[in-house]
Amino acid sequence: MRRDPRRGFTLIELATSLAILTVVLLSASEIFIGTLRAQSTLSMRDVLEDQLGRVLVRLEQTLRPARLATLSEAGIAPQTSTSIRYQTLVGYDSTSGPSWSAEQRIAFLLAGGEEANGQDDDGDRYIDEGSVVLQNGSLIVPIGRSVNGLTFSLAGRRLTIVVAGQTVDASGNRIEVQRSGDVILRN
Ligand SMILES: [Ca+2]
Numbered sequence: 001m002r003r004d005p006r007r008g009f010t011l012i013e014l015a016t017s018l019a020i021l022t023v024v025l026l027s028a029s030e031i032f033i034g035t036l037r038a039q040s041t042l043s044m045r046d047v048l049e050d051q052l053g054r055v056l057v058r059l060e061q062t063l064r065p066a067r068l069a070t071l072s073e074a075g076i077a078p079q080t081s082t083s084i085r086y087q088t089l090v091g092y093d094s095t096s097g098p099s100w101s102a103e104q105r106i107a108f109l110l111a112g113g114e115e116a117n118g119q120d121d122d123g124d125r126y127i128d129e130g131s132v133v134l135q136n137g138s139l140i141v142p143i144g145r146s147v148n149g150l151t152f153s154l155a156g157r158r159l160t161i162v163v164a165g166q167t168v169d170a171s172g173n174r175i176e177v178q179r180s181g182d183v184i185l186r187n
């Protein structure tokens with residue numbers, strides 16, 4: 001039976017069309033929101049990976065002149081430690097021999113307002129975060145921030161450094177990142 005083109009739409013037809021349109025729009029918006037969430041997670045992970053990567057590069061640069069014979073506190077693999085002490089060679093005299101720098105220490109320092117409890121206490125989206133610092137006597141120099149874990153492990157001359165961080169994305173999903181690198185120490 002052919003439809004009369006002059007008849008227009010019934011209320012039921014209009015309501016059905018509207019319902020179908022609503023379902024289509026809702027599905028589309030859910031896909032859109034899901035994509036935004038995935039991008040947010042991805043970008044927060046990218047940011048954290050980038051931050052930790054930069055901290056690791058600075059740690060490697062700082063520790064490259066450290067001499068193996070002066071090292072202390074470092075965990076001997078497979079043990080790890082959360083800090084390290086070392087000295088660098090600053091000069092050599094044929095009569096008096098080598099002269100060494102003051103003892104340096106690299107350690108993790110929890111940020112003010114943050115407790116080591118697996119929560120973001122200060123509301124900056126980083127969990128249990130703090131700084132990696134270089135201590136030289138009473139002088140404390142920050143090497144990097146947004147870190148919540150730092151370990152050292154020594155195997156022969158190879159010193160392995162691991163930095164970790166945790167953050168949350170806009171949807172409250174927890175993101176954990178670890179970066180590691182090696183420094184080969186001279187005797
Ligand atoms: Ca925090």
Ligand SMILES: [Ca+2]
Pocket residue numbers: 114115116117118119120121127128129
């Ligand atoms: Ca905390």
